[in-house]
Amino acid sequence: MLQPDQTxxxxxxxxxxxxxxxATAALARRLARALEPGMVIWLEGGLGVGKTTLVRCLLAxxxxxxxxxxPTFTLLEPYDLPAFPVYHFDLYRFSSGHQWRDSGFTxxxxxxxxxxxxxxxxxxxxxxxxDLRIRLDFADEASDGTARWLxxxxxxxxxxxxxxxxAES
Ligand SMILES: Nc1ncnc2c1ncn2[C@@H]1O[C@H](COP(=O)(O)OP(=O)(O)O)[C@@H](O)[C@H]1O
Ligand SMILES: [Mg+2]
Numbered sequence: 001m002l003q004p005d006q007t008x009x010x011x012x013x014x015x016x017x018x019x020x021x022x023a024t025a026a027l028a029r030r031l032a033r034a035l036e037p038g039m040v041i042w043l044e045g046g047l048g049v050g051k052t053t054l055v056r057c058l059l060a061x062x063x064x065x066x067x068x069x070x071p072t073f074t075l076l077e078p079y080d081l082p083a084f085p086v087y088h089f090d091l092y093r094f095s096s097g098h099q100w101r102d103s104g105f106t107x108x109x110x111x112x113x114x115x116x117x118x119x120x121x122x123x124x125x126x127x128x129x130x131d132l133r134i135r136l137d138f139a140d141e142a143s144d145g146t147a148r149w150l151x152x153x154x155x156x157x158x159x160x161x162x163x164x165x166x167a168e169s
Contacts, residue, residue: 011160012153013163014167015151016150019146020146027166028054031165031166036158037084039131039159040117041116041131042120042130044119046137050148051118052090055088075089086115088118094122106128129155132159134151135150135151
């Protein structure tokens with residue numbers, strides 16, 4: 001089982017500086033076009049770094065119209081979209097693998113839905129491993145607080161296709 005701190009079998013990677021939110025949105029649009037049914041995507045990085053913002057942009061590109069609520073309290077927000085369902089998890093409030101097992105959320109994995117998981121490290125070792133890991137970090141310095149470092153790491157063929165799509169500019 002892949003843990004967030006391990007560098008296990010990374011098949012392709014991309015590192016980018018995103019100077020502002022528009023850059024994050026543009027990246028998300030490229031990524032959205034490469035998503036495939038059944039993918040598992042982990043979203044890592046601290047509070048307020050932009051994980052939910054990136055998910056909002058993905059959902060918009062996939063045809064979602066309307067609000068995107070952060071699942072901070074509900075833990076899961078499902079979206080029935082034309083291409084495939086999307087399940088957006090926020091596991092920040094989980095503190096043990098027991099909670100993950102008791103939640104029954106495993107049932108959402110392995111089907112046609114794309115699972116986007118914020119705070120995957122809070123689920124413990126039974127969380128299904130990712131096709132793609134997305135990590136955001138606050139960057140610098142000169143910007144007015146909007147710059148981010150983006151790291152994409154692919155762990156499967158579908159993840160690799162996402163990295164390739166994201167790398168196009
Ligand atoms: N480059 C950027 N990418 C993403 N969000 C950004 C960026 N610059 C500023 N922001 C702002 O940072 C905040 C990120 O919040 P959110 O997406 O909820 O973070 P998280 O889900 O990681 O806790 C939003 O208010 C967003 O407008
Ligand atoms: Mg969030």
